[in-house]
Amino acid sequence: MVGRSKKRVLVGLMTAAALSVSMFVGVGSVSAATEKEGGRCDKEGDLSTGYALICEKKGTTLTWVNKTLPKGTYKVGSEMLLSGAAAFAGVPMNKGVEKAVAEINASGFLGKGAKIELITRDSAGKADLALAAVNEFVANKVSGIICCALSSIAGAISQVAANNQTPVIIDAAVLPGLAKPPYIHRTVIMTGAKNGVQWQSAQAMVKAIKAKTVAIPETSDNQGMVADAVMYKExxxxxxxxxxxxxxxxxxxxxxxxxxxxxxxxxxxxxxxxMLGGPASRLVKALRDRGYKGRIVGNYGLSDQTNFAIAGASLAGVVMPVTFNPAKPINKLGRDIVKWWKSENGGALPSAYPGMGYTAAWYLAIAMKNSGDGSPANVAKALNKIGRMDSVYGTVRFNKGQIELARTAKPIFLEWQADATQKEWNGK
Amino acid sequence: MGPLLTSQKKRNENLLNLFIQQVLNGLAVGSAYGMFAMSFGLIFATMGILNVAHGTIATFGAIAALTVVENWGFSFFPALLIAILTGAAIGIVTDRLAFQPLRARANTLGYLITSIGVWIVLIALGETALDHQIKTFPPDLLSWPRLVTTNIYLAPGQIWLMIIGPISVVALYLVLTRTPIGTMIRAVGFSDVWSRISGVSSTVVILSTVGISAGLAGIVGYLSSIAFDNVSVPLGEGLLLKGFAAVVVGGFGDVRGAFLGGIIIGVTEVLGAQYVSGDFRDVITFGLLILFLLFRPEGIFGEIKFGAAR
Structure with a gap:
């Protein structure tokens, strides 16, 4: 028999659990850089050949360097969203990280006999699991951590690593102000910044259709999405x-x-x-099913092909700004990523996520190589010296730990078509 | 009538239509919560198991149905049958593998901890089956009935939730009150010891209860995933949380209460999101749960004493 008091204890336990749950989203061409070692590399175009991995700040100039690590295994922690509501982003991002690490190890990029051992943990987007993963990485004395796709937990989790003098590369969280050198860096381009591509896409559509009434649904328990909503409103x-x-x-x-x-x-x-891509695509479908005929502008999360599996042709006409156009990559790295992804996924084009993971891993690897010993302290120092690097977005630079496009690029706005393809939006 | 009055009348009509629309949305999602609460509460009332894996069993109902629809072109009703059978099968298998060995020791907390273990395993299997993605059923699976007026829209999945929800309450209530197996289930829920003395087979009761309960979870998972365009593991977790709240609000001991609790939770959270803020959607739900625990812990329909069938 289960007595009344025991039942109440169980109900209490379940209630507590329920409440806690309810409160809670290439650099890689590795040619030797010796031919430019010691030379300047701060001019646009210097990095176009794909081996601009080691362009280091020295005073006010940028100089090529090419250190290596001693033979050995160097641990890197990777906290990923491999399950849960944001797994649609986490899984391809993790594949990008794994591809980068495979390239780094196969090419001997870090030095002869120096390899990365990747320790991947699934946090499912939950703060407790992410914290446990970061604590495990710190205890394992990793050279650095790739983490934090969800803005709701990125700030706290990255700070825990920083407090333990372990460098963190934030791969996807877009909450403003997360990058805090020397330990916390971010390799996701801030599309949601004021005057950034999301800002521009929202304004372009308002002007194109002369919109007076605009609805901005937001995921209010994701700080990054809340920040985006504030930006959109402005x-x-x-x-x-x-x-x-x-x-x-x-x-x-x-x-x-x-x-x-x-x-x-x-x-x-x-x-x-x-909103993140999955919920946004479900909302788009719910709106179209209910007869909504107005325009919809999303963020790059909506550009992933998995969204079409959810919303189908309801997505037709949805416009989203992207920093990486898989149909038209701007450099060899981008083309390589697209080629690799298509070969692994039955010809499907990649979203932005594999490239994001790939960029984060390479950024950390460059710093590890330049650190001389792979220790977290020296990796952090090396991270702060990286001036520019090549990426799927083209040449990027770092400003106070935050990645930025090194060139003023024309924003890319893609538009979903009813046949699951995407075309550049014609502005109408 | 002046243009100002006409405009005011139109505005009032729009507000009324929105209210009706949101009440209907609440009834649809409330039916899902209510059906889940009935299935969840039945196991607890009969066997004393707070099975936190129950939401994931609902997800598996949806996954199995999606599999047969996508791969073998099953239509709506055959896929519904697959969802029921899958839910029941997973419920029975997990009961035999995970809970049956514990019955001799009768540790109630052990059931909860074991169910957490089962939950974790099922989540991992579910994520793998779905390739970590949110999926949806093909739009042509269910195109009727659809309620479309100028101001009101109900998707077929929502309508089926509102049809099958009440049917399942009546059916389950009749099974429990008018059939021999229902009498045995209730007898065990009232007193396991006296039921056994009276010759009731606990194995039959356990298997029947788990089969009915998990089969119903499979129905909820299937219909909810159609209505909300969401075949994913978090779907089941959401059902679990809200279904648990519904059981507390409605009362563990009566399937009618559990269903009514689900309806109350569903309508309250949708109207709360509309007229208060989406930020408080869960606050309202669980605030209601806390209020009931404080002031009416037996729920709306009261409760029976619970027995653990062994």
């Missing part, structure tokens, strides 16, 4: 929208019919979800 208001409606959803919401009904009742000409 952008569309500046572009002429007069009625901006904010709609809150939660990352764990399985039913978006209420939010869709709320949006349709407001009758907006434009909807801009500040």
């Amino acid at each position: 952008a569309v208001t500046a572009a002429g929208a007069t009625n901006v409606i904010s709609i809150k959803t939660q990352a764990a919401d399985t039913d978006l019919s209420g939010a869709a009904s709320q949006i349709i009742a407001a009758n907006p000409e434009l909807v801009i979800p500040a």
